[in-house]
Amino acid sequence: MAQGKKEIDGLLADSFKELACQNPIEKITIKEITDRAGVIRPTFYNHFQDKYELLEWIINRDLIEPVRPFIRSGLTTQAMTFLFINIEKEKEFYMKASRLEGQNSFYSIAQHGIQVLFEEVCGEHSQRRHPKYEWLTPERLAQYYGQSMVFVLIQWIQSGMTISGQDLAELYQYMISHSLEEALKDL
Secondary structure, eight states, rough: OOHHHHHHHHHHHHHHHHHHSSOOGGGOHHHHHHHTSSSOOOHHHHOOSSSHHHHHHHIIIIIIIIEEEEEEETTHHHHHHHHHHHHHHHHHHHHHTTTTSSSOHHHHHHHHHHHHHHHHHHHHHHHTOOOOOTOOHHHHHHHHHHHHHHHHHHHHHHOOOOOHHHHHHHHHHHHSOOOOHHHHHHH
């Protein structure tokens, strides 16, 4: 029986994640991914351009898409809790992925995915009213919050996830809802 696109994408993603827990992502080959997934090499290229596009697909499937309904409903803390807990479930994989640098870095892939999500939400809100500050566009607001969230996320992952995802979500909510002056008082 032929497998569907989603099933094959999932097999390739699972294979990639397993390999990433054992080897640096930069050194993983497409052949290793397909061998572990039990598919032939051309199958990979029918689904993904390279392993970095596969990583982007994983981040979108496992992290961005599950929080979309929360963000769209204005439930930021719940979205962050869900996001951070999903990362905790696959701690080893995300610790390895967070070490990727450059054009295909985990930071840039995650930031782009989160920014696109925030742009959708900000764009919907901006259509309802006239902005108070002309320079503050939906794109800039989405970029600001996307960058700040991914910064916190990367710092948490690379520090060994020493606090729980729930605690980090509460901390992130505190940081985005308080001014610098207020936060300085709590240091």
